[in-house]
Amino acid sequence: MDERQLRILRELGELGSVTAVAEALLVTPSAISQQLRLLQRSMPVPLTERHGRRLVLTDAGQALAGAAIEVETALARARHTVEEFVDRPDGDVSVAAFHSAASTFFPLLLRGLAAPGGPRLAFGDEDVPQDDFPRLTRDYDLVLAHRLDHAPPWPRTVTATTLLREPLDVAMPADHPLAVRPSLRAADVADEPWITVHDGFPVMATIEAIGAAAGRRLHLAHRINEFAVVAEVVAAGGGLALIPRWTTRPHPALVLKPLDGVRALRHIDVLHRPERTARRAVRTVLAELHRAAGTVTGRA
Structure with missing residues (x-):
């Protein structure tokens, strides 16, 4: 899994459809679906399931989407640390x-x-x-x-x-x-x-x-x-x-x-x-x- 795939999973849980996620991230629905398939291959349990025409998160998917928030927060903190290091005049x-x-x-x-x-x-x-x-x-x-x-x-x-x-x-x-x-x-x-x-x-x-x-x-x-x-x-x-x-x-x-x-x-x-x-x-x-x-x- 990677950061982008986790973000897509999180957005799917919040927005409720692949089309809405694609519009939010300015990519095609097929690109979103492809990333979800790649993420699923690395997981031992299903992350999504069909409810009629909609693709929704399973309990495991919801747990991973929640963890994705922590991952994004940690990565944002790491980027900020790097930016501070790069911009330090006294390095x-x-x-x-x-x-x-x-x-x-x-x-x-x-x-x-x-x-x-x-x-x-x-x-x-x-x-x-x-x-x-x-x-x-x-x-x-x-x-x-x-x-x-x-x-x-x-x-x-x-x-x-x-x-x-x-x-x-x-x-x-x-x-x-x-x-x-x-x-x-x-x-x-x-x-x-x-x-x-x-x-x-x-x-x-x-x-x-x-x-x-x-x-x-x-x-x-x-x-x-x-x-x-x-x-x-x-x-x-x-x-x-x-x-x-x-x-x-x-x-x-x-x-x-x-x-x-x-x-x-x-x-x-x-x-x-x-x-x-x-x-x-x-x-x-x-x-x-x-x-x-x-x-x-x-x-x-």
Whole structure:
């Protein structure tokens, strides 16, 4: 049985005929009769009987129709509870981000949503390969993910909007011979040792593109995912690295140079399952993320 069938049974008891029930529910009499037959199949005793040309409820039918009132009341109460939950401005909202996005956006969210009565934030750092970001939307309301500018789009199972399209610059010590140049090409940096991410992470594809543009394989001296650690290793003379322009904290001993001739650009996208934004609190956090992105690039 389902809610609609119980309502039809209740209406039949009150209105007294299939035709009257059909008119009240704006459907055909045959549709009402079909639902009553389906309901009867799930019951061990007759729910209706004929009195002349009229279909009326049996004692069992009347008992079930009475119970239907309680069911409708409980369902109405449950819907109201859900509506209150969905519309709460101070609901819990979980946000995941990879490390450099977390260090940039988490403080901005805390400051931007600090007023009383706003969403209650719960953060998690998730440094995963690109293909694993969509799976995180099972556990978090919003997931900050990164992918290269020319990478395939995210799967249709998640909704994605772009917060930033962030250049990846070549980081080097301030006293490096290449530091005096306004920009660099692949051939300029192809013979240097490199510090880069592990396989499966987006920056690796740009490293490979630099090697392809220069016509030789780069020497990958170190594999480090955390850009704060990368910056320290570069500053100590461990090699060059690609570092995001806006979401990595500036290092006093480093300079960043743009790369010409290679598409060195990453998207920072926010992923979520479509139903998550039915909640007012989640929409509030999502809007604040987009506002915060403007402050990161200096647009706001």
